[in-house]
Amino acid sequence: MAEAIKxxxxxxxxxHGSHDSGDHGHGxxxxxxxxxxxxxxxxxxxxxxxxxxxxxxTYVVLRNNTAGGPLGSELIEMPGIIxxxxxxxxxxxxxxxxLLEMNKGNKKGLITWLIITALLGxxxxxxxxxxxxxxxxxxxxxxxxxxxxxxxxxxGTHGLHVSLGLVWMTVLIVQIRRRGITPVTKRKVNIVSLxxxxxxxxxxxxxxxxxLMGVM
Amino acid sequence: xxxxxxxxxxxxxxxxxPLILGAQVSIAITMVAxxxxxxxxxxxxxxxxxxxxxVDHKKIGIMYIIASILMLxxxxxxxxxxxxxxxxxxxxxxNAEHYNQIFTTHGVIMILFMAMxxxxxxxxxxxxxxxxxxxxxxxxxxxxxxxxxxxGAMLFNMSFVIGGSPDAGxxxxxxxxxxxxxxxxxxxxxIWGIQISGIGSLATGINFIVTILxxxxxxxxxxxxPMFTWSVLSSCTTIIFxxxxxxxxxxxxxxxxYMGAHFFTLDGGGNPMMYINLIWMWxxxxxxxxxxxxxxxxxxxxxxxxxKKLFGxxxxxxxxxxxxxxxxxTWAHHFFTMGxxxxxxxxxxxxxxxxxxxxxxxxxxxxFTMYRGKLSFPTPMMWTVAxxxxxxxxxxxxxxxxxxxxxxxxxxxxxxIAHFHQVLIGGVVFGYFAGLYYWWxxxxxxxxxxGLGKWAFWFWNIxxxxxxxxxxxxxxxxxxxxxxxxxxxxxxQPLNVVSTVGGFLMGIAFLFQVWQIAxxxxxxxxxxxxxTWDGRTLEWSIPSPAPMYNFARTPIVTEQDDxxxxxxxxxxxxxxxxxxxxxxxxxLEPIHMPRNSGVPFVMSAFWFTAGFGFVWDxxxxxxxxxxxxxxxxxxRSFTYNTxxxxxxxxxxxxxxxxxxxx
Numbered sequence: 001m002a003e004a005i006k007x008x009x010x011x012x013x014x015x016h017g018s019h020d021s022g023d024h025g026h027g028x029x030x031x032x033x034x035x036x037x038x039x040x041x042x043x044x045x046x047x048x049x050x051x052x053x054x055x056x057x058t059y060v061v062l063r064n065n066t067a068g069g070p071l072g073s074e075l076i077e078m079p080g081i082i083x084x085x086x087x088x089x090x091x092x093x094x095x096x097x098x099l100l101e102m103n104k105g106n107k108k109g110l111i112t113w114l115i116i117t118a119l120l121g122x123x124x125x126x127x128x129x130x131x132x133x134x135x136x137x138x139x140x141x142x143x144x145x146x147x148x149x150x151x152x153x154x155x156g157t158h159g160l161h162v163s164l165g166l167v168w169m170t171v172l173i174v175q176i177r178r179r180g181i182t183p184v185t186k187r188k189v190n191i192v193s194l195x196x197x198x199x200x201x202x203x204x205x206x207x208x209x210x211x212l213m214g215v216m
Numbered sequence: 217x218x219x220x221x222x223x224x225x226x227x228x229x230x231x232x233x234p235l236i237l238g239a240q241v242s243i244a245i246t247m248v249a250x251x252x253x254x255x256x257x258x259x260x261x262x263x264x265x266x267x268x269x270x271v272d273h274k275k276i277g278i279m280y281i282i283a284s285i286l287m288l289x290x291x292x293x294x295x296x297x298x299x300x301x302x303x304x305x306x307x308x309x310x311n312a313e314h315y316n317q318i319f320t321t322h323g324v325i326m327i328l329f330m331a332m333x334x335x336x337x338x339x340x341x342x343x344x345x346x347x348x349x350x351x352x353x354x355x356x357x358x359x360x361x362x363x364x365x366x367x368g369a370m371l372f373n374m375s376f377v378i379g380g381s382p383d384a385g386x387x388x389x390x391x392x393x394x395x396x397x398x399x400x401x402x403x404x405x406x407i408w409g410i411q412i413s414g415i416g417s418l419a420t421g422i423n424f425i426v427t428i429l430x431x432x433x434x435x436x437x438x439x440x441x442p443m444f445t446w447s448v449l450s451s452c453t454t455i456i457f458x459x460x461x462x463x464x465x466x467x468x469x470x471x472x473x474y475m476g477a478h479f480f481t482l483d484g485g486g487n488p489m490m491y492i493n494l495i496w497m498w499x500x501x502x503x504x505x506x507x508x509x510x511x512x513x514x515x516x517x518x519x520x521x522x523x524k525k526l527f528g529x530x531x532x533x534x535x536x537x538x539x540x541x542x543x544x545x546t547w548a549h550h551f552f553t554m555g556x557x558x559x560x561x562x563x564x565x566x567x568x569x570x571x572x573x574x575x576x577x578x579x580x581x582x583x584f585t586m587y588r589g590k591l592s593f594p595t596p597m598m599w600t601v602a603x604x605x606x607x608x609x610x611x612x613x614x615x616x617x618x619x620x621x622x623x624x625x626x627x628x629x630x631x632x633i634a635h636f637h638q639v640l641i642g643g644v645v646f647g648y649f650a651g652l653y654y655w656w657x658x659x660x661x662x663x664x665x666x667g668l669g670k671w672a673f674w675f676w677n678i679x680x681x682x683x684x685x686x687x688x689x690x691x692x693x694x695x696x697x698x699x700x701x702x703x704x705x706x707x708x709q710p711l712n713v714v715s716t717v718g719g720f721l722m723g724i725a726f727l728f729q730v731w732q733i734a735x736x737x738x739x740x741x742x743x744x745x746x747x748t749w750d751g752r753t754l755e756w757s758i759p760s761p762a763p764m765y766n767f768a769r770t771p772i773v774t775e776q777d778d779x780x781x782x783x784x785x786x787x788x789x790x791x792x793x794x795x796x797x798x799x800x801x802x803x804l805e806p807i808h809m810p811r812n813s814g815v816p817f818v819m820s821a822f823w824f825t826a827g828f829g830f831v832w833d834x835x836x837x838x839x840x841x842x843x844x845x846x847x848x849x850x851x852r853s854f855t856y857n858t859x860x861x862x863x864x865x866x867x868x869x870x871x872x873x874x875x876x877x878x
Contacts (some may be wrong), residue, residue: 013756036353036430043422043456050460054494058468060478065485069477143476146485153471167846171853184856 034187043189048161052195052202055154056209063214072151073215075138077131080141081211084127085203088162091120092200103191107181110189111173117196118169121162128159151210157208161199168192172190220801230380233314240377241774264852269812271355273340274360274762278659281652282338283366287330292372292726293320299683299719302712305704315700317402317860321376323386329369331506331640334648336365336420338446338509341659342651343424345755345762346442348433348771352681353426355810356858359417363820365414371827372409375402379831382406385698387495388469390480390488395473401831407470408827412820415503421455424448428562433754435773439533442753442777443526446533447512450540451505458501465494474830489554489877496547506545507639508536511578514600517654521597522589525777528581534710535574535581552623561620561683568618572611579608588845594671594749599650602677606642610635613688628698632693634684649676659746661761662740668732675725683718686711746874752780754845759874765807765862804868806861813858819848 095117101109132152135141142152171190176185223432230236254260267275297318301310331337340358344351382402391397393406428449432441439624443448469491473476478484480491519526526532548556548564582604587722595603613635617626626632690711695702702708746759754771755762757779774793775781785792792800826841828834848860 032430036426038356040422040426043425047418047422047456047460050457051464054461054464058464058490058494061487062485063478064860065478065487067483067485142471143478143484145476146481146487149471149477149479149484149486153468153477171850173855179856206339 034183037187038191038194045194047141048147048198049188051159052154055150055191056205059154059210062146062150066148067145069145069148070138072141072147072210074214075135075140076211077134078126078211078215079205080131083129084124085207087120087127088124088200091117092125092197094120095196096131099189099193102181102186107176110181111176111214114169114173114176114189118173120165121166121169121196125159125163125166128155155206155210158199158202159203165192165195165199168195168212219289228378236377243377250360264814265812268817269359269814271351271357271359271810271812272764273344273352273355274317274659274764276341276358277337277342279362280333280340280365281659284330284332284334284337285305285370287325287333287369287634288483288726291322291325291330292723294318296719296723297467298322299716301700302702305706305709305714306701310700313383314698316385316698317376317381319698320382320385320388320406321372324372324382324406325369326343326408326640327386327506328413329365329372329501331648332413332417333365334370334652335506335509336361336417336449337657338513338648338651339420339424342655342755343427343445343448344431345658346445346771347430347431347436347767348429348754349427350766351810352423352425353431354817356813356852359422359813360816360819361416361420361423363816364419364823365413367820367824368409368411368413368416368827371412371824371831372405372410375409379405387497387499390469390472390491393469394481394488395476396481404470404831407466407473411463411470412823412827414459414466415823416462416820417455418459421452421459424452424473425456428452433767433771433773434779439530440773440776440778443529443532445517447508447510447536450536451508453537454501454505454508454540454543458498458505458767461494462498463493463500464559464695465877467500468494468828472498474833492551492554494548496550497519497544500547500550501540501543503636503640503789504539506546506644507647508539508645509649510603511536513647513654514577514582514603515585516753517596517600517650518585519777520654520751521592521594521600521762522586523750524585524589526581526585528577529776531577532581535577537610538574539571542567542574546571549618549620553627563586565618565620569615572615572618575611579604594653595664595666595673596650596654596749598670598673599646599653602673603642603646603650604682606638606646606677610638610642617800626691628696630687630695630697631689634687634691637684637687638680641684646676654749655755657743658755658760658762660737660874662743663748665732665736665739666737668728672725672728672732675721675728675758679718679721679723679725681718682721683715686715686718690715730814747779749785752777754779757782763813763870763874765809765867765870768804768807768867769799769802772796776798804864806863807867808859809862810859811857813852815848815852815855815856819845819852822848 061091094113098110098113098117101113135148140151172185172188172192175188179185229240243769254263267279272277297310298315301307334680336512340352343349379401381387382393382398382405384398384403384406388403388406393403419459428441429443468477468479472479472481472486478486480488482488509705515526515532545567546564548560549568552561552564582600591597613631617623617632648716653664653669691709693708693711695706695708743760747756748760749756754773757771758767769776772793772795774796782792782796791797822841824841825844826838829837829839829841
């Protein structure tokens with residue numbers, strides 16, 4: 001009991017307040033700080049699940065409200081969507097490899113795989129933007145009907161998340177290059193990869209509900 | 217050129233109303249005065265380094281509370297204006313447009329910019345102290361939350377003098393709040409003001425969950441936590457599930473207005489009823505978010521002033537957590553009349569009745585805590601005792617409203633208005649006042665004057681009943697909400713006059729409170745013990761106001777109400793457990809603290825800029841604002857030097873100064 005309290009005391013002492021700091025010799029501080037931040041990020045992901053949940057619900061409610069305008073199945077071209085799905089799934093895999101490289105302590109490998117992940121993410125965004133341009137060209141934009149409002153908002157919000165992830169990854173690559181693999185950068189990579197996998201899962205739902213069920 | 221400026225300003229500023237002109241002038245004068253005073257006394261640097269950039273949870277808490285009291289004033293003035301308008305039939309004091317604006321801003325301000333920040337203020341001040349922590353889990357994020365709230369609230373409040381207030385009701389139902397119903401910018405101020413502050417609230421929810429789950433003092437198991445901390449946990453859990461819904465809903469409304477989308481429009485296949493569902497999926501949990509911490513406060517106070525352990529600790533925990541769960545399954549009772557069908561209404565009627573059960577459990581717990589206690593009645597306890605009958609009546613009228621067929625009569629009548637004011641004033645406001653009086657000495661190191669506090673208490677309470685009891689009757693007599701005038705032949709005038717008198721009594725009560733604070737500052741009497749009320753929980757074991765690092769040594773907790781039990785043991789001459797003694801006598805160690813940061817303030821200011829740009833559709837401003845947000849985020853990401861250590865000598869000096877006083 002006393003031993004347990006002592007250990008926990010250690011933990012609580014270290015856990016108080018503050019953020020990542022420079023290079024002083026308090027390793028356990030980092031450990032607890034970084035652990036708390038990761039936990040906080042999990043909670044953030046819960047909120048993001050709700051956010052997407054509401055958008056999905058909205059889409060499902062409005063899926064038939066095309067107000068006489070074009071249907072999704074008339075305009076959406078599936079080959080591009082399937083390609084972008086595989087690209088995003090692969091990027092999730094490569095971000096996993098990046099993590100493995102990090103845990104091995106291989107800074108170069110980490111950076112390389114992060115860059116590959118980011119490039120795949122960028123191609124996903126490129127395809128999505130192209131798809132949107134194509135749709136607008138065909139006469140479906142956010143104001144065409146409730147269906148298209150819901151479509152563009154749901155898919156677009158996912159795309160916005162992926163784009164933010166790209167900026168984030170780029171920033172992280174710079175930081176890793178400067179500072180190497182430290183407890184802080186390690187936590188940051190862990191979090192960004194959590195985020196990346198999460199977006200992948202959301203995309204699987206988008207693909208199923210919006211494209212497979214709505215279009216095919 | 218001159219004409220252009222004139223055109224612009226006639227659209228930009230609200231003109232043509234003497235009341236608003238007066239407000240514009242007084243706002244301008246106040247701002248000039250503030251700038252003058254800060255410059256004259258050379259306080260700009262002090263303001264920036266001590267407050268605006270502070271990440272100390274105690275200072276952030278104080279800023280929240282100051283802001284919320286200002287908002288209480290604004291929301292209260294709105295209320296009194298409405299009561300004046302309704303005091304007589306066909307009065308021409310406020311026209312319909314102005315009246316619509318005032319009931320809209322009254323609702324938004326009281327819930328989102330008064331109750332929420334007052335609640336967050338108390339979270340900030342109390343939770344870390346109660347669990348023996350040195351700050352919250354993410355102090356930087358905490359500061360960001362505050363500034364997001366602050367700038368969001370300012371953006372919303374600005375609409376009153378710039379551009380025109382929103383006037384589609386506090387929840388802004390479309391199609392009225394859509395572009396066709398509200399073409400002006402007021403509704404855009406509404407969306408962006410709430411959106412920006414809502415992001416802050418969401419972050420606070422995450423922050424406090426992590427704080428409570430990860431930073432409790434060693435030995436403080438979950439079931440030994442103070443009840444207020446439990447209530448914060450339940451409230452924050454509700455926040456993280458509810459607030460994203462608000463974010464999305466407002467975002468969709470924004471898309472409708474700004475991008476021409478068709479989510480809630482009448483044309484293009486939109487569905488306005490979906491908005492009403494979505495907004496209440498947030499809105500109903502929201503009222504539980506604000507009431508749960510009030511329950512926690514009452515629990516602390518009732519136990520402290522009965523000198524007894526809280527009766528039914530476990531059932532209280534269970535009640536809090538089950539309310540936070542059930543709060544997500546009652547939303548449709550806000551629109552039984554929408555026509556979703558008998559089965560849906562029956563489901564939501566039953567859940568609404570069910571949620572009254574845990575609330576009833578709590579009332580019994582408080583009563584049994586007082587039973588055979590050694591009671592005393594300083595102001596915090598008076599508010600608590602007054603709360604119980606008030607909330608019971610409010611709760612029972614709520615159960616009446618939950619009966620779906622009967623609700624077809626009550627819906628949108630003054631019966632409803634009386635009900636929710638009774639639970640929100642009698643529950644939330646009384647609760648936060650109780651908490652404010654209770655923890656005031658911990659925040660500032662002096663007590664508030666009791667005599668003036670009692671005057672305020674009686675004026676509030678009598679004013680409350682005089683104001684709202686007649687409204688139940690008015691509702692049953694057929695008076696509906698949101699009308700600015702009624703005819704002579706309705707027979708509503710006498711009760712409306714009574715209600716207005718009650719409103720003004722509460723206004724006087726507020727003045728007493730202002731006087732009470734001013735008086736207590738003027739006749740400042742240092743509260744030396746740090747344990748003002750002979751309290752039970754850890755926050756009373758340290759000096760008042762708490763030193764910057766809170767606890768010089770991390771306390772070791774062995775039981776519920778640890779500080780009280782420790783005092784009792786000492787009175788009985790018993791020794792503490794060896795590990796506690798050991799921890800107390802351990803040498804001081806340097807304390808790890810977060811550095812102040814200006815980033816939260818600047819980032820929130822950029823959010824404000826972006827929001828203002830969206831309101832007026834000024835592209836350059838939107839780009840500037842959002843660009844600024846991204847740049848400040850990057851600045852933060854690249855900042856690695858974010859904390860420091862307080863050396864042992866400084867802790868010793870601070871402790872000697874604080875403890876040496878008695």
